[in-house]
Amino acid sequence: MSTITTEELSATTLLRFATAGSVDDGKSTLVGRLLHDSKSVLTDQLEAVERASASRGQEAPDLALLTDGLRAEREQGITIDVAYRYFATPRRRFILADTPGHVQYTRNMVTGASTAELTVILVDARNGVVEQTRRHAAIAALLRVPHVVLAVNKMDLVGYEEKVFAAIAEEFTAYATELGVPEVTAIPISALVGDNVVDPSSHMDWYGGPTVLEHLETVPVSHDLSHCHARLPVQYVIRPQSADHPDYRGYAGQIAAGSFRVGEQVTVLPSGRSTKISGIDLLGEPVDVAWTTQSVTLLLEDDIDISRGDLIVPSKDAPPTTQDIEATVCHVADAPLTVGHRVLLKHGTRTVKAIVKDIPSRLTLDDLSLHPHPGQLVANDIGRVKIRTAEPLPVDSYADSRRTGSFILIDPNDGTTLTAGMVGESFAAPEPVKDESEDDGWDF
Structure with missing residues (x-):
């Protein structure tokens, strides 16, 4: 060999x-x-x-x-x-x-x-x-x-x-x-x-x-994502660990796309608070710049309330936050996904409650036609869904970022993965549908 x-x-x-x-x-x-x-x-x-x-x-x-x-x-x-x-x-x-x-x-x-x-x-x-x-x-x-x-x-x-x-x-x-x-x-x-x-x-x-x-x-492949929208989903907050650094507070995670550098103005989402990067630690050593796929800890100038699930982005390139998400999904669970289904939506490191408000269409694989308002998606179906989340989420289009433009839906009862979703993706644009659903009593 x-x-x-x-x-x-x-x-x-x-x-x-x-x-x-x-x-x-x-x-x-x-x-x-x-x-x-x-x-x-x-x-x-x-x-x-x-x-x-x-x-x-x-x-x-x-x-x-x-x-x-x-x-x-x-x-x-x-x-x-x-x-x-x-x-x-x-x-x-x-x-x-x-x-x-x-x-x-x-x-x-x-x-x-x-x-x-x-x-x-x-x-x-x-x-x-x-x-x-x-x-x-x-x-x-x-x-x-x-x-x-x-x-x-x-x-x-x-x-x-x-x-x-x-x-x-x-x-x-x-x-x-x-x-x-x-x-x-x-x-x-x-x-x-x-x-x-x-x-x-x-x-x-x-x-x-x-x-x-x-x-x-x-085959040509490129791992250069430095030109993409910079995104850091916070995985862990590192607090003071020794008497030598009593004021140390860092925000750790893997950079999903783009790059960050010391002195850059950043915004924390979904709160919208802004500050500057005062330092970047990589493998325990300070660096001036860090980029996609590196696991780093960001140090910020101001004391902002940040926790796991928040997203740190450049202030000049912040994605919109929304509670209404429309996406194309592939349903992977044996149990069907139905209109009114209460689920957990996991986006990056954040998990929030959500409800399926509508299923506008299901893709027919034979001729790529759209079956309007199927009412549900069963295992292996591909379709469009409209989802309302309990909290605002900063989401990108999947076309812009495979990492921050994707999510999964989870069954809150047993943790089963129900659906894999791609924000904004569509094979064809279905005609807009008037929402005639009755108020279901949810306060979001």
């Missing part, structure tokens, strides 16, 4: 990507093949897979077992939970999320793709584009994943026919374009055999594009 030096790793970029597709399309096999052929599997891991495969009567190692780690997954031969894997090549480092294909576990695909810069959507060449393919494409579009790879798998079972691949690629690309997906790269593969996964296929000389790994290594 080849090794990569620390110097090589420090010079490479990081790509977060997720796999998605219907049951038995071969996602776990693709990931296993990717790890195996890129020599990213340790010897003892491969030996364990070989033993497990032999015990099931298989002659060749089942590479899907490299990611299907739960006992139920191995017994059923399906992926249930999101399996995260970390590997690297001399050209790039990777964090991949192998997500379930079964419709019951679509919620996990939302989890896996929420931080991805690229999504690999697999299609069985024998079946073509199916409903779950369209659902995964819609979720990728909703989550604004900038790059989508269509991997047409099991080409060996259709005789490596170019026309089969071309028809599937054309249908999927047209559908994804309607959804607003900015880029689709179609690649014909056989994950079981290894065609076009890491090494080019000798069976498909009609294809002149990149292999899956080559595309993953070369």
Whole structure:
């Protein structure tokens, strides 16, 4: 197994990507093949897979077992939970999320793709584009994943026919374009055999594009969020901890976007109080500037009442605060989401009470039409909702920030995640609907 030096790793970029597709399309096999052929599997891991495969009567190692780690997954031969894997090549480092294909576990695909810069959507060449393919494409579009790879798998079972691949690629690309997906790269593969996964296929000389790994290594990604709206959700208030610093009070959190610097005028939301940054601590050391993804502690000139859940932003670039949120959501719970549903809304580090005031529409995946006023959303539905919160929240549009433009709805009774929401996102603008709901007695 080849090794990569620390110097090589420090010079490479990081790509977060997720796999998605219907049951038995071969996602776990693709990931296993990717790890195996890129020599990213340790010897003892491969030996364990070989033993497990032999015990099931298989002659060749089942590479899907490299990611299907739960006992139920191995017994059923399906992926249930999101399996995260970390590997690297001399050209790039990777964090991949192998997500379930079964419709019951679509919620996990939302989890896996929420931080991805690229999504690999697999299609069985024998079946073509199916409903779950369209659902995964819609979720990728909703989550604004900038790059989508269509991997047409099991080409060996259709005789490596170019026309089969071309028809599937054309249908999927047209559908994804309607959804607003900015880029689709179609690649014909056989994950079981290894065609076009890491090494080019000798069976498909009609294809002149990149292999899956080559595309993953070369697709342009940018982690430069310094131009975005600067946002720091407060996670923890650090109070005086020693006699040497009796007046120390810092506000700690991970910068969601943008950058902060000492001397900058900032506003604390939702209170709207303003002050200046007097200092920034990073890993216990003072710095003049800090930027996206760094976990820092901000020190402020004035003594302002700040607690977990507040948002610190530049005064010149503060988002509006509102109690009325309209968003597109993917409902992930088994219990339906209904008009009048009382929920908890978690936005950043803040959780508030809320009520679902209206469900204007539900997306029909077949033709991307909107079904008006469905009354409820059931598991895996994508639709528009209007929500009223008990307290004002500073929210960005999801188009501006994937971090501060997103939220989840939680069942207040048992803590179950109900819905993942994207503020302001919409496939089409439904006509305005007059609110004829009666006063429900809530005082917000």
